[in-house]
Amino acid sequence: MSIKNIVFDVGDVLVDFCYKSYMRNLGFDEETVELFTKNMIMSPHWNELDMGLLTYEKAKEIFKDEIKNHDEEIDRFWDNIEYIVEEYDYAEELIRSIKYAGYKVYILSNYPVELANLHWPKFRFLKYADGKIISGFEKVVKPDVKIYKLLESKFGVDLSECLFVDDRQLNIDGAKDAGMKAVLFENLEQLKDDLARYINYG
Incomplete structure (x- = not known):
């Protein structure tokens, strides 16, 4: 798939x-x-x-x-x-380039409600996202399989067609348990190499 x-x-x-x-x-x-x-x-x-x-x-x-x-x-x-928090300089261009390459982009984050309301309107990369799931609003956090499955119920995506990117191995394992492909984020160059193995990117 x-x-x-x-x-x-x-x-x-x-x-x-x-x-x-x-x-x-x-x-x-x-x-x-x-x-x-x-x-x-x-x-x-x-x-x-x-x-x-x-x-x-x-x-x-x-x-x-x-x-x-x-x-x-x-x-x-x-x-x-x-x-x-501070948005990384590369974040907007990374998400924009993936979006313009023809892929849908979703955000799935463990984040408190009030802090999301304060921070997220300022994130420049969000305008390219097709949807977002914020744990505080959903009352469930990664690595619980339930939060990944919200991608199906909210946005109608097939989890087997999703690649998940996270900096914590526990959350990577949770995504795989939910049926997603996943890569552990270490740095931008490593991520670009990993993305190239899965999608036509770069």
């Missing part, structure tokens, strides 16, 4: 989830950067945000309760959250 659809993750594929440099730019010392990375970014609560089970105001309350004596820094972190 030939590939007709390319499905992209967002974070660390099309957009830099640059949370450490973001925190440094806010003036946090390295101890606080590592503390917040471990106890906020990598915490189960961030996954609950991705699943749409927490608002970020509620998340702030939880983090203040769990990370003692850092209320001011937590407020600063969340009050400036617009700047925690």
Whole structure:
């Protein structure tokens, strides 16, 4: 079955989830950067945000309760959250070129509702996408097979005709379990080489 659809993750594929440099730019010392990375970014609560089970105001309350004596820094972190991601310079041209080569492009991302509402209107690559699935709105996250199957139910695509691109092996495995082809993203040049094995691109 030939590939007709390319499905992209967002974070660390099309957009830099640059949370450490973001925190440094806010003036946090390295101890606080590592503390917040471990106890906020990598915490189960961030996954609950991705699943749409927490608002970020509620998340702030939880983090203040769990990370003692850092209320001011937590407020600063969340009050400036617009700047925690940066679209990669190559993202728009990559998606545009695939679209213009005759393929459909879909976006499938683990992303909190409020942050998606804040960030996604500014992503330049999105105007070339044929559809998007955001975990926070769907209440399901990768690598659950259910989120990949939403491509079928929402957009009528055949998963066997989809190539999925993600930077995490767990999510790649989930896509394969759902019946998709998949490639692990490491860098742009590697991705272009992998795309060339599946589609007429470049």
